[in-house]
Amino acid sequence: MTLTIDQEDDEKQLLRKSVSDLANKFGHTYFRELALVDGRAHELWEALADGGFTSVNLPAEFGGGGAGITELTIVCEEVAAAGCPLLLLIVSPAICGSIVSEFGTEEQRQVWIPRLVGQAGRRWKMAFAITEADAGSNSHRVSTTAVHKDDAWLINGSKTYISGVDEAEAILVVARTGFDEERGRGELSLFVVDVDAPGLSKQLIPTEIVAPEKQYALFFDNVAVSDDRLIGTAGQGLRQVFTGLNPERITGAAMLNGIGRYALDRAAEYARGRSVWDVPIGTHQGIAHPLAEAKIYLELARLMTTKAAHLYDAGLDAGEAANMAKFAAAEAALRCVDQAIQTHGGNGMSREYGIASMWGMARLLRIAPVSREMILNYVAQHSLGLPRSY
Ligand SMILES: Cc1cc2nc3c(=O)[nH]c(=O)nc-3n(C[C@H](O)[C@H](O)[C@H](O)COP(=O)(O)OP(=O)(O)OC[C@H]3O[C@@H](n4cnc5c(N)ncnc54)[C@H](O)[C@@H]3O)c2cc1C
Incomplete structure (x- = not known):
């Protein structure tokens, strides 16, 4: 390759x-x-x-x-x-x-x-709902249930921090449809639920992230969906979700790489143009070196993101590369944004220069869709063969 x-x-x-x-x-x-x-x-x-x-x-x-x-x-x-x-x-x-x-x-x-x-007369967006307040990073603990009754699935439970529900027409919901007693784990399934389905309500969760998409808590009270809304095989939801999680991690990494580029471009431009001791501030190694370092980490993250995307598209196992790309990109983007703020001095905190407003999104993507710590757990266990710690 x-x-x-x-x-x-x-x-x-x-x-x-x-x-x-x-x-x-x-x-x-x-x-x-x-x-x-x-x-x-x-x-x-x-x-x-x-x-x-x-x-x-x-x-x-x-x-x-x-x-x-x-x-x-x-x-x-x-x-x-x-x-x-x-x-x-x-x-x-x-x-x-x-x-x-x-x-x-x-x-x-x-x-x-x-x-x-967008070919069906109107263009749809689909939100994705797996996170629950009590389950957190442990998806096996998802407790929202879907029970088959007559010719419909009845969904009950709640989800939290679901992005863009107000912009979406449908939500791909992960719900528990059974329990594997032997493994002590929920059997999960995936359902497409209309955002205006009877019994489904949402509540805005205000956050400090500067983004047009908002986050919602969702409440399912006997939300009925027909059999044709079950995606894939009942009980195989988690395996199927993992198919979507690698693209999520890879595109999340790409988003972070873009944020890093945005911040570094502005920082370099500012460092070339601003002089306070007769020379551009970018002349000072205290400004230039951290920016150069951030650039190196950013390019490394972009390289791993490309590798992960290539592996995924080739139908190969992309799990390790996708996790590493998301980890590296989050660290690189935060480094870029932070150093861009520092380079701008007081202007780094202004609205006018538009740097600090990118921090929340970069910081979020260190936590979601999978946290930094859960990636380290994955690499320790799967790449290094260390015992599972949790
Ligand atoms: C703005 C925003 C948008 C989101 N959008 C969506 C969405 O559209 N759909 C959706 O389903 N979810 C969404 N989420 C949820 C997001 O995926 C979760 O917040 C994330 O997976 C972490 O879960 P948690 O918040 O429950 O943290 P927890 O699981 O409670 O973890 C808290 C801390 O403990 C650490 N931790 C937990 N377990 C371990 C362990 N075993 N070892 C080491 N450390 C550990 C974590 O890394 C984290 O730092 C969104 C979240 C936010 C903030």
Whole structure:
């Protein structure tokens, strides 16, 4: 396999440039101002979707771009590098799109993928709901249940921190449909639930993250879904979820890489232009070296992200690389943002310079979709063969 981060073929370079040109027409001021007034990045999403970028990884036979996670990674990185990191790009096409494409029946794919692409008269987004307050990082403990009764599944329970529910038309919900006594674990299944399904309610969770997408707690009170809303095999949900979690980690890493680029670009520009002792501040190694270091970590993270995307698209095991990419990208992006703030001095904290407003998103992606510590657990156990610690 050739790792071609600087030698992308013409098609990928064109994709990168097209997304970058489009997203830069919106830019960070658009993104931040919307977030501050509680607005949604609807125009940006629609413009990206019109260009086919939000469905670049979905199967061509149902109207998608027919490309892979590598291409979606380019989209996520360039949108973030323009100062507009969109969480729903990670959720809707990366997680939900990947899971429905891989595990949906032919009929389900025919229904859902054209909707995600926007070919069914109206364009849908799909949120993803696995996290529960009590289960936390331990997905085996998911306690929201789905019980089959007559010809429907009845869902009961709650979810927390679910992104973009108010922008989505449907939610891919992970629910428990059984219990494996031998392993002491819940058997999980995946259901597509309409956001306006009777019995489903939501409550905003205010956060300090500057983002147009908002987070919600969800409450399911006998929410009925028909059999055709079960995606894949009942009880195999966690295995199926893992198919979506690698794209989530890889595109999350790409988003972080874009945030890192955004911050470093601004920091370097500022360090070249600002003089307080007759020379540009970038002349001082106290400013230049940390930026150079951040650049090195960022490029390493981009390389691992590319590797993870290539492995995933080649149908190979991408778990280790996806985890490492997300870990490395979160650390690199936070380093870039922090050093960009430092480089700007007092201006680093201003709204005008648009650096500090990126911190919350980068910081979030160190916690979600999988935390730094759970990645270290994974690497310790799976890469180093150390005993499981939890
Ligand atoms: C803004 C935002 C958006 C989100 N969007 C979504 C979404 O769209 N859909 C969705 O399903 N979820 C979403 N989440 C939830 C997110 O995925 C979880 O917050 C994350 O997985 C961590 O789970 P937790 O918050 O329950 O932390 P906990 O599991 O309670 O962990 C708390 C701390 O303990 C550490 N820890 C836990 N277990 C171990 C262990 N065994 N070893 C070492 N350390 C450990 C963790 O790393 C963490 O630092 C979102 C969260 C936020 C904040």
